Amino acid sequence: MRPWLRRTLIVLAVLLVLAGAAYYWLIVESHMPGDASFALDIDRVRAAAAEIPGDKPASIELEEVALFTFPATGVVAGDGWQGTPLPVYSYRLIYPDSSIVVDTGMTEAMSDQLTSFDAAALSRVQAAMSTATQIVVTHEHMDHIGGLTSHPNLANVLPKARITREQLSHPERSLPAKFPDHALDGYQPLVYDHYHALAPGVVLIKAPGHSPGSQIVYVQTASGTELLFIGDVAWHFRNIELQRERARLMTMLFLKEDRTAVFGQLAALKRLHETQPAVHIVPGHDGPVIDALVAAGTLKRGFSP
Ligand SMILES: [Zn+2]
Numbered sequence: 001m002r003p004w005l006r007r008t009l010i011v012l013a014v015l016l017v018l019a020g021a022a023y024y025w026l027i028v029e030s031h032m033p034g035d036a037s038f039a040l041d042i043d044r045v046r047a048a049a050a051e052i053p054g055d056k057p058a059s060i061e062l063e064e065v066a067l068f069t070f071p072a073t074g075v076v077a078g079d080g081w082q083g084t085p086l087p088v089y090s091y092r093l094i095y096p097d098s099s100i101v102v103d104t105g106m107t108e109a110m111s112d113q114l115t116s117f118d119a120a121a122l123s124r125v126q127a128a129m130s131t132a133t134q135i136v137v138t139h140e141h142m143d144h145i146g147g148l149t150s151h152p153n154l155a156n157v158l159p160k161a162r163i164t165r166e167q168l169s170h171p172e173r174s175l176p177a178k179f180p181d182h183a184l185d186g187y188q189p190l191v192y193d194h195y196h197a198l199a200p201g202v203v204l205i206k207a208p209g210h211s212p213g214s215q216i217v218y219v220q221t222a223s224g225t226e227l228l229f230i231g232d233v234a235w236h237f238r239n240i241e242l243q244r245e246r247a248r249l250m251t252m253l254f255l256k257e258d259r260t261a262v263f264g265q266l267a268a269l270k271r272l273h274e275t276q277p278a279v280h281i282v283p284g285h286d287g288p289v290i291d292a293l294v295a296a297g298t299l300k301r302g303f304s305p
Pocket of ligand 1: 141
């Protein structure tokens with residue numbers, strides 16, 4: 001073999017190996033780091049849920065505001081390139097004479113990546129925010145906070161919104177959702193450490209990782225049903241089941257996640273699922289999980305007028 005040809009082949013082989021390693025690392029690799037940990041003490045959460053006396057939520061409604069479709073490996077690393085659906089939800093906890101909105105959806109203008117959008121659903125969510133007694137978001141990303149930042153009567157609803165200090169401290173994480181200039185003047189964000197009793201049967205659990213302001217919303221209904229709205233700690237239950245994160249390309253380049261923190265939460269949620277199977281874990285964007293909870297009567301589709 002001629003020396004120049006030999007050199008060229010060696011360079012090509014090295015490049016191929018490097019490209020393969022980069023592909024594996026960015027698209028497929030998803031091992032649990034040794035130092036991943038997250039404390040989720042369900043007994044303390046249950047105790048906090050009983051801290052505020054009063055009736056617990058009688059029912060939980062949901063609206064599906066929009067639909068994204070991502071490559072499967074962006075949701076669960078190594079799952080391939082076929083499209084997988086990620087619906088965008090808003091929830092409403094119905095009390096005998098009040099209500100709480102959990103996550104607020106987004107507007108159609110906030111993304112050019114949407115597969116579909118339901119303007120009527122967003123209108124119902126924003127109307128529900130007007131009559132709600134409290135509004136919380138699992139985190140500051142636009143598909144969860146966007147229905148609030150774009151609310152047509154923000155001055156009316158903002159005083160009822162319990163947005164945390166962490167959720168407001170990184171406004172660039174919410175873009176293109178953005179509070180109008182001066183809308184937050186004088187606003188007192190919610191400040192808490194690990195658990196916060198929000199209302200009878202409702203506890204916020206701080207869970208930074210997917211974003212700095214991520215939190216989990218625990219709900220215990222009047223009938224004793226327990227749900228954990230985990231926001232985007234996991235987009236699909238499969239992340240918990242397989243203990244696999246989103247592809248690193250997604251978590252590093254687009255989300256700028258604390259991957260180790262999210263892995264710790266995935267491990268804690270799996271342990272909880274194994275030891276407390278009656279607690280319904282509700283991932284951020286998992287259509288089949290939601291469908292099953294609706295079929296079982298645990299969630300009701302559509303906000304009642
Ligand atoms: Zn989301």
